[in-house]
Amino acid sequence: MASVGDVRPDSKTGRNILGVPILVIGVAIAVVPRLVYQAFESMDGMVMQCYATANAEIAVGAAIVIFGGLYFFAKSATLRLTASLLALLSAVFALLFPTALTGLCGDAHMACHTLTLPMLIASSSLIILFSLIGAALSVRTLLRATRERRASGL
């Protein structure tokens, strides 16, 4: 049964739009803290807490890249829903590592506070936003398919 707002969200264009930025931002999360902002293991004999965070972000970023790619290539709405929820969860961890789990250096003026943390907040927030949109669109597709199956079954 047709209804208002009969937009087709599972078009190829829709997949591209959401999967690609998730993938690209995932690469940024993995690469930037460690390689661009140069979170070193130690500096002048002092252990840098942000090093552990940067290493964790490599793993988280890699996971987001995988989920973003999965979203991009998936043909079924169920798979896209799974990919977006997993990307969302990973983005939450990307935020938790510097703020609660592994932490950052004590000095608020260091690069890990002024550059790395804001970059991670911005990146994770964008992934959370895209993942939520992707999940909502996938749920909508699944609900519509269920309604059509019920209507044809009657």
Added chain:
Amino acid sequence: MLLSVSDLKRTYRRGERMFSAVEDVAFAMDGKDFICITGESGSGKSTLLHLLTGLLKPDAGRVLFEGRDIAALSDGERSRLRNGRIACVPQGYSLLNNFSVLDNVRLPRCLYGEKRGARAETLKKAERLLARMGIAPLAAERPQNLSGGEQRRVAIARSLIADPALLVADEPTGDLDPKTATSILEFFAEIHGEGTAIVMVTHERERIPFANRHFVMDGGRLWEE
């Protein structure tokens, strides 16, 4: 008397000159009539239909529908009339591409707010009308994906959603092949038989036999044959 028209006149400006599209038109019809108005292009047929439905105000004369002067009503009252008692099937393409076929059909019922239980009822009625027109499988389609004949059927289904007393159709079979045109006019005859009065405008004289009254319009003037 369902509809009574007297001394109806409407002019337009064409450059410096005034042009009379409808001149001294008068006729009456009751609920059992199926009127066919023929005439060449530019004879004033569409203008007359717009005056009958309140889409245009006359320069002179009156259109009484169920005893009420349409021109004297407020915009809200005229709109309500077009939403319920009088239905239009405009000339050409009149569907909205933003909506599915089903939503196009039920749109008139939504313009004044849908009550709680009414939504399901309207949906069912719209589906029944589409089934009656033989296009139920197209309910989820967008109008631009339909053929000309299918689009016309949707427009007709839409016009019947509110069970109007009078259906006004402007060239309902224009641009259609003979077979499709005939099936649409047969449907008109069917709903006329069920109690809906019809005023149909066409330039195709072969459509006349479907009606019980025939008028000719020429140069803004109307007479019955």
Added chain:
Amino acid sequence: MSSFSIARNNLLHRPFRLCCLAALIAVTAFVIAGGTLFGLGLRNGVASTAARLGADAMFLPVGAERNLEGALLEGKPSTFYLPGDAVRALSELKGVKRTSPQLYISTFDSAHCGALVQIIGYDPETDFVVTPWLKENGSSEPGRGEIVIGSDINLALGEKMLLFGASCVVVGKLERTGMGFDATVFVGKETARMLIDEYETYIGAIPMPDENAASVVTAEIEDGLDHETFVKEVRKELDGVNVILPQAIIGNLARNLDLTIGVLMGIPALLWVLSAFVLVIVSTITLHERKREFGVLRALGATRKKLLEILLAESVLLGVLGAGAGVLLFCVTALPFNALLESKLASEYLLPSADVTVPVLIACFLLCAAGGPIAAFASAAGIGRAETSLIMREDV
């Protein structure tokens, strides 16, 4: 199907147009939020600096000007001294009402210190700069072995900080200033002496020249005194002593910033006007294209009021979507970099507190969301008035 759902449907039917217009409003909201908060931040920074540099004059050794600037404005710690006889002479100087000495010691970037910070030791008996600030902040006077820390130091009340191998307990934490004070540890005279004794045992320490030496002497000068003349007199009388007049510096800073702030607020305002203008043009063109659609709706029984309702709903949805996206994007992408701005701009910038920032963001959202309906009304006035059949005839 309410006016709202019809409007939503209409917008979703033209996704490219929706995205472009929403993006225009979003960019406007982003720039307005950024410009406004940045401008307020600059004003706030100057106001904070003025409040914290409470002294009329600060005397320091010649050559240590950059060190003092670094310590106060940028959070770059250093150690420097004025000899004791200069400190005594300053207290007896003509034109000076009262003085108070301060000791500036930099910690080491090593395992012996919790962090690289500036220690400022002050004399509670004579001080008139730090004490009022501590009182304002609700912090108690630090006793022996006790410290009051700036907002950037990552410790809470009751925790201990290692300074030259000595463990000191945090008894107060100051609110953010956007200045070097955020990475400063304030100690009383006794603790300062204790720390200097520890400090001087380290290689690389700059030894105190004598017991009565200080780093900076803050002073209140007589009212009505000509500042330029006073500065010249001091430099003439006391060899090796320079004087800085903080309030004069702040005055210059404030004046220079006025133009910057004007531009920062002016550009977003201009952008809003431009965006509204573009929206009006686009709305007008779009309405013209949609005449047939409106004609059909009128033929189906929609009143003029209903058409305007649908248009208003479309414009509100568009405005809310665009403004919401812009403000949200600003909050998650630009606002987190505030720490970087504060670090680069030092005393000139301090983001206002949440009770100012949040209302500003809400106001930006409302202002930009209103752009849609304003544009729609400006262009929709004629749509209901035109005779319906004439609208429909155009496209038939």
